[in-house]
Amino acid sequence: MKDEQLRTKEQLHKKIIEACKKGDNRARYKLYELYSKAMFNICHRMMNNREEAEDMLQEAFTQAFIKLESFRYESNFGSWLKRIVVNTCINAINKRKVDLTYCEEIYDYDTQEENDNYEPVFTVENITQAMAQLPEGGRMVFSLYLLEGYDHGEIAQILEIKESTSKTQFMRAKRRVVELLKQTHGDAMDKI
Template structure:
């Protein structure tokens, strides 16, 4: 029987399930798994502001965003044993916040229009963006003026970095709907900014 030398063995690439992310807050997460209240407070302190910003961008109401944030943290601490390190803790928590915010919008009866049967929208039209003075406050105010469905797609795509396939899955719509909503939201946002 021949034995292969160690040099001839090629390492196999890791599958997505095998990939673990190095998370600088992992010791706090482990302490939270043990029920350590101080660790839970520290996790809350570290992530609350960023997660609140995610929630308020989606629900567009600070009081409702605070409720979403509290519910999301409760969910996270109750389900912390389900965190498998396939992403950072912050990314896992952000997904919980986004799901809570979207559920909140659904409870508000926000309709995410499924327009699969609508005629295909041409590729993004070009708009005169040069004439628009863009500053952060004006853009934030303009985003807040968008209807909930448009605002959600804009926030998830531009601000949170999700692609249309992920947005479609999160929102429970077709990928083409996400793309179309984004194009229409961007057009409406530009119209608001031109005023």
Template sequence: MEKLGYQDVNHQVVERCKSGDHRAQYELYKLYSKAMFNVSMRITNDYAEAEDVLQEAFISAFKNLHSYKGEASFGSWLKKIVVNAAINAIRKRRAELVPMDERVVEDVPDEVSEDDSEWQVEQVRRAIQKLPDGYRVVLSLYLLEGYDHAEIGEVLGISESTSKSQYSRARKKLLEIMREPQFVA
């Protein structure tokens, strides 16, 4: 008997969901809820809101499972739903992207100095949480979720150049936050 791979098992669970098997829905939830919660949390920066987004995203996914064609992995398909739900939650909060102007943003170095190498992951995570919503969303989508600027622009309804500018400003602001006394070890 041939052993099934992870993708094959996921495909079987998705097919069972499509046929109305509620246990299969629970299996998918167990497989993906933690990772999708983390995606939601990085974007919303609010635990309760991230939980709400997660539930809304899974409900939407199960309702629209018939539209999942298997062209991408189920996790990628679900992640798009979660990202969109998280962005919509921020929009409902009436959060707006940080106002843009046409000035060129000064370049922020790609590498941190040797002094900065002591920064710990937890410090960076806390600093990201301090970013304004617009900066945090673009930074999270680009760095953590792997979206390119064209995709970010499409999702947020902004131009690709605005996404790049927001990302550059977010990096600069993040470095400023990381240099604040409470973040310096």
């Protein structure tokens, strides 16, 4: 049943995409409605600012509509669009000429081992607030790896850094998020 629903959804999206390629503005709006919320979330996590995220979303959709003829259904449309969104955000950040800041230069960390036996209850809001406090470089790596599903090799290529830098940035950003959650949630986090 799920396979049949997925095929039906893919066929519907294919019809919308094909109509977009022919210049149908109603189809473009429908495609925007289908994907804008998920793509905005990516923009917001990467830009850490609502207004900039809105700008990046519009820029990414503009680029997607311009490049739509190159979409060949070799992957699903959401993945193709996500790549455009991520690249749009990274290009905007690079234009600001912000270098990745090593977290260790800003924060001192304990080298305590994490206790894997305790599973704290986190809310998306708490984690999002902690992520917003990360340095830009750490936040980008953290978001691309953990939330967008890129591996460290892909992140290194996207951000033009070494793979080891990506891994280090992720580890430090993760520690910083835990540290921030401990600060804001005290006793509930002591078991981590």
